[in-house]
Amino acid sequence: MREGFVFVDELVPGIRWDSKYATWDNFTGKPVDGYLVNRIVGTRELCAALAQARDKAAALGFGILLWDGYRPQRAVDAFLRWAEEPLDAQDEERKRIHYPAITRQEMFEKGYVATRSGHSRGSTVDLTLFSLATRALLDMGGGHDLMDEVSHHSAAGVSEAAARNRAHLCSVMESCGFSRYDNEWWHYSLVEEPYPDTYFDFPVG
Numbered sequence: 001m002r003e004g005f006v007f008v009d010e011l012v013p014g015i016r017w018d019s020k021y022a023t024w025d026n027f028t029g030k031p032v033d034g035y036l037v038n039r040i041v042g043t044r045e046l047c048a049a050l051a052q053a054r055d056k057a058a059a060l061g062f063g064i065l066l067w068d069g070y071r072p073q074r075a076v077d078a079f080l081r082w083a084e085e086p087l088d089a090q091d092e093e094r095k096r097i098h099y100p101a102i103t104r105q106e107m108f109e110k111g112y113v114a115t116r117s118g119h120s121r122g123s124t125v126d127l128t129l130f131s132l133a134t135r136a137l138l139d140m141g142g143g144h145d146l147m148d149e150v151s152h153h154s155a156a157g158v159s160e161a162a163a164r165n166r167a168h169l170c171s172v173m174e175s176c177g178f179s180r181y182d183n184e185w186w187h188y189s190l191v192e193e194p195y196p197d198t199y200f201d202f203p204v205g
């Protein structure tokens with residue numbers, strides 16, 4: 001592990017995680033280069049802010065589930081290579097779930113996947129809320145990495161419950177020093193990130 005980075009669960013107890021890119025359950029359909037274990041890595045500053053967010057969410061009856069944190073540059077490069085590959089029969093289901101109305105190339109053009117990701121600086125997270133009472137994920141009007149306009153913060157057509165849950169997440173995160181990404185309700189970056197100009201490439205593991 002690079003100095004200044006840690007496994008988030010070691011500094012933020014009580015937080016849940018499911019590192020999607022370390023699994024087969026992501027838009028590429030396979031584990032992504034650089035993700036060696038199903039854990040979330042981030043800077044110490046990120047963890048301090050997430051601990052505050054955990055406590056604020058808990059006061060509302062919610063917990064936090066992380067899907068991604070630090071992302072090696074080699075993973076971003078793997079996304080670029082994947083986007084040039086021909087679709088196979090198994091891709092149709094992943095396309096339906098993750099990018100139903102756009103092509104792979106349009107993921108980059110429309111800002112859903114970046115060639116230089118803020119995740120690679122170590123202080124950006126993909127996350128959602130769950131109910132502390134039931135452990136069920138809150139309805140957000142669409143899942144993680146649904147690359148579609150319905151995932152935008154300003155999207156029309158989501159239910160009142162989903163809009164309210166997105167607002168809860170946004171309120172918690174922004175009150176703890178994060179800024180939202182307008183195209184993805186799950187994506188937040190630490191405003192005062194410690195490495196704003198550095199894109200790291202050490203593996204998660």
